[in-house]
Amino acid sequence: MSVDVAGFQSSAVFSEIKAGIDAADQAKKDAIAKKAKAVFQFDVKNSSGTVQTWTLNLKNDVGVAPAAPASKPDIVISISDKDFVDLAAGKLNGQKAFMGGKLKIKGNMMLATKLDAILKDLKPKSKL
């Protein structure tokens, strides 16, 4: 299933995450789930004010989907479309975004701090 949603640049980020997850074998997926043990919900608001929800499940059934999670998420992250793209690209510092109110968090805040490392691990990277 595609995670692409029209009108959202963040789609690309979720596609990258999805590619990372799809490329991982079950052992790696299990390792990710074991470490993160959480369901992330992203409420992304684009420039026209539409809010789209993505779910990054790093708990029981590792995967990403352009919909709200079936069960209660461990953390809900609200962010604008552009900020999310910048965040994922490393242009925006997660902590500054949080302190500046660009990134709002409901739930277990500690998980947000893990997000960077998780994204980094899942996104394709340059190989030595």
Place this chain on the structure above:
Amino acid sequence: MSAFKDLVGSGADCSGGNSLNQFTKQLQQDRSLQQDRFGPLADREGSSGALLRSGRPILENDDIEEFLQAGGPGPSSRQQQRGMFDMRPMTRELDTMLPPMMGDQTWGNEFSRFEDAPQNHHRQISGPSQSWISEFAEAGPESLKELQGSPQNWANEFQAHQRVNEQQIIGHPNMELEDAFKRAQDQASWAAEFAKSSDPAAWASEFSNAEAESWINEFKEQEGLSVFGKDSQEALSQTAGMLLEAVAGSTNPKFQSSKFLGFMQQLRDQEVAIEGNKLVEQIGPAEAASSWAKEFGAGPVNKTSWEEDFNAQNSEAPREANGNSWSEEFSGQTRGDQNWAQEFQNGAQMPDRDWNQQFQQQQQQQQQQQARNMEWNQEFARNGMQQSSQAASEAAMETSDDMDDLYKSAWDYENTDFSEFSAGRALGARYEQYEFTSNNPYLAHSRPPAGVRNLTEAILVLEAQVQHEPDNAKAWYELGIRQQENENDVGAIAALRHAVRQDPGLVDSWIALAVSLTNESAREDAYDALEAWIMNSGKYASLAAEPTSASSDRHQHITNMYIAAARMATESDMDADVQVGLGVLFNISEEYNKAIDCFEAALSMRPQDYMLWNKLGATLANARYSDRAMEAYFQALEINPSYVRARYNLSISCIQMQQYREAAEHLLGALSVQMSNINAVLEESKGKGPVEESDLASMHNVQSGTVWETLKMVADGHLRRHDLAEACEKRDLDAFRGEFDF
């Protein structure tokens, strides 16, 4: 997430480093120009630097004029003359340099209060509001006799002389000034006085000889508080204060009123304290008056006293470093051999540095000390992490107490160690057992073909070879290397593990294994491989020390071994492998600039090693030097055009630069290289017969899954071509033909 650590921590690497520290240093440096002449022009507004800052070349005329304005005739001249040695502007400068967090009780303020009430003699101020001046006065009783204890007196003394000479100055300002100056100095300039009085010892050494830590200790006694930085709450409060200070400029109202900021303020003011992972409200705010003392005490606690630092700087500091020293400037202006500044320098045996600047340096020194204290905070964060991860397993975590969360977010941000997540090991059968191509046409050959035409063929030939001779470590190693080249780290890891099982002494396998493991984020296994390389390289085996178990120490431990290995070689016979090992290590620790240096050094030994060019490129890409990364990849491809990994990496750099179409084309290029290789192999083995779908499927292992996945990602997420994404699922390269150039 390294964000928080980067922000406040003491980044030691050459990259971005500590942004807060840099920011505060920036603020300080801005002041430095104001201090360059602490005399007449360093007025209340501190606009003295305007001249320099305007970027206008400083002409000699300007200097003279400036000097004349300062010391020349006119009704205001006297005051300005007096200002020449007036410490007040400097104290104000100091005031601004000191972190605002210390509020009214700053050292600078104490000092200036003393200055503002010069009628108070040092005896009076030796009470709670002790200043260094009084301390100095007590410390150097010999000089005290003549100097009467306070710089104010020096200033007065000088002023008196200036008054005497004033008439002459009015008459011939240009000539007389210098003259007056000389005379004043010859008669009773404080510098000379001081030089004479202070034995052979320099002002600075006098200062430091005077019971090095005495005034800190005195403070300690007076305040009846433990001033030393071990006090955890103190350090916490300090850090919070620094953070607040650094973000004070933010105009975002949301931010300014944010909970986090409020929390930090509370921490700073010590209204709350952290015990374990609980917040405890303090009974009454800590005495503000003690804050600077602690601040100060906490700084130099690491063996070196403030004064010692001061002295050390004096003796070491090179003259050139001192671009805007007022003493130099001054001597340039007066052009007198005997200007007081120089006299002062000679007399006091001080290097050619103005002490104003040294004060500034001390401030920086203090900052460094503070930064050292930050280490504690990191420690704290680490502990906090442990606690919180314990807590995480309990249900208690779910009920998120606000403060608890804030505390966690505050401290976990500082904890960059997400190694827990990415450390991992390359576990699972596919990393252990090499997955052979099911329908390998070369398996039937008893001997490998004479010439290998392409990468795919090379892999198939090697696969056949190791199936015939499973104990052939060299063949396994070759296979592993070819799989790396083919952008298949899983296959490479499996093959290389076979190689080292057969022959641990084939050390090249260990390095190659470390590379692939690093790519697969299997950090711990990569460390194992790097350590094994050292232990199995006869030359360096002696360097292998006791292994450490803690993963945090492990990186340092192994890095130290490699650095020791690198030091065993001279410049000319440098071991490129050691440099590669270090490069891999610094990639693991994300010290990319260091890694770049290592790979460049290795390349100087092996300029034709395309895989090394790729390593350099990947490191550059990780460091976000996308342009340079691409140059390195092109170098690699120039040497070996069918180098799949370099093409794959090129596409990653294109994605980083948001050039998705180019990214897709590079990926397609990599796939078409693989595909044409496969076709060539199949065609030959099938005797020019048609290549079937099933034949291609059997070649699964010589294709790169990573490349297909990445292409799918680009098609789907970036190019928004779901049809092409589906084509990727089917591994249908033809769907892209015509539309893309590859």
